[in-house]
Amino acid sequence: MEQSSFLENQKERAFAESSATSHIRSLNHQILRVDPSGMPLDWVSYQEAVKLYFLDKVLYSCGKPLYQLRGGVNSVTGKQSTLEISSIIATISENMNSHERLYSYTPPLSNQTLFARDARMCLYCGGIFSRQNLSRDHIRPRSHGGEDVWTNVVTACKRCNNHKAGRTPEQANMSLLALPFKPSHAEYVYLKGRQVLADQMEFLQAHFPRTSPLLERNVHAEEA
Numbered sequence: 001m002e003q004s005s006f007l008e009n010q011k012e013r014a015f016a017e018s019s020a021t022s023h024i025r026s027l028n029h030q031i032l033r034v035d036p037s038g039m040p041l042d043w044v045s046y047q048e049a050v051k052l053y054f055l056d057k058v059l060y061s062c063g064k065p066l067y068q069l070r071g072g073v074n075s076v077t078g079k080q081s082t083l084e085i086s087s088i089i090a091t092i093s094e095n096m097n098s099h100e101r102l103y104s105y106t107p108p109l110s111n112q113t114l115f116a117r118d119a120r121m122c123l124y125c126g127g128i129f130s131r132q133n134l135s136r137d138h139i140r141p142r143s144h145g146g147e148d149v150w151t152n153v154v155t156a157c158k159r160c161n162n163h164k165a166g167r168t169p170e171q172a173n174m175s176l177l178a179l180p181f182k183p184s185h186a187e188y189v190y191l192k193g194r195q196v197l198a199d200q201m202e203f204l205q206a207h208f209p210r211t212s213p214l215l216e217r218n219v220h221a222e223e224a
Contacts, residue, residue, distance in 0.1 A: 029066055030193060032088045032200045040189045040204055041091075049085050063087035063199040087200050107188035109150055111136055116191040118155035119217060123177045124169075125160050135161045139180070140168060150182035184209055 030043040033052075036059055044052070046067050052058050063086045071081035107113070115134050122129060124137075137156035140146030143166050154176065156164070164172045183191060186207035190196060196204070208215055 027067070029087070029195060029197065031066065031085060032063070032189075032193075032203065034088060034090050034203075035093045036090055038090065038203075038207075040186045040207055042189060043193055044089075046085060049089060050083065052089065052091055053083060053085075057092045059090045059092060061086035061089045063203065064197070066197075087197050088203055105185045105188075107150075107183055107185065109148065109153065113183070113188065113191040114150075114153060115155050117150075117181075117183060117187075117214075118178070121155060121177070122157035122160050123154040123180075124156055124164070124174050126177055127157055129157050133157055137161045137164060139176070141166045144168070151180050154178075154180050178213065181213060183214075184212070187212060187214055190214065 027046050030045065031049045033041045033044050033049075035041055046069070049058075049067075050069065065084050066087045067083075067085040069083045069085065071083065073080045111131075111134075114136055115131060120128055120131070120134060122134070135156055135158050136153050137160070138146045138148065139152050139154060142148070146152050160174070164174055169176055184207075186204055187209075190201070190204045190208075193200070205215060
């Protein structure tokens with residue numbers, strides 16, 4: 001590794017570590033990373049955001065200030081370095097065609113994001129459950145040729161899943177409360193988020209499809 005690269009890495013580590021010692025209780029929020037056009041990409045931690053700033057990859061920021069990080073003291077000026085990180089940062093795009101690619105993106109299916117898509121609700125009985133009491137149900141069972149894809153799976157409590165067993169909902173005389181859907185990339189980013197802040201939510205919603213079930217859900221949540 002070249003000396004300059006080594007020094008930059010050391011600076012990044014020192015900055016993040018010195019900041020964490022005084023702000024450890026408030027460093028759990030994620031920063032929303034977007035591409036230059038504003039397309040949501042993913043979530044990054046404050047340490048990853050610091051690295052992006054030091055590598056000069058942050059083009060602009062928006063949203064509310066999230067962190068005011070303090071680094072080391074300059075031995076010449078005696079001033080302490082600071083870095084303000086907002087809740088949303090735009091970074092240099094690694095792929096010029098990323099915008100088009102994300103529109104046709106099929107997000108990977110996991111129980112975590114599936115349960116988030118369905119708001120931890122069993123789509124058979126309507127109950128809200130903890131993750132430990134939820135399961136992935138295949139509407140058309142795998143034994144009947146059903147695929148393990150977003151549009152063929154729903155969140156189900158373990159009781160309903162056991163009752164349905166290897167049958168279709170019609171065969172089990174069970175009705176679905178909502179139709180499953182494949183999230184767009186922006187919706188998937190939202191589903192992966194932890195404690196999504198209001199300004200981040202507003203930014204993400206602007207990229208949801210107009211018919212997104214998540215839009216209707218969040219409207220009801222605001223009215224409640």
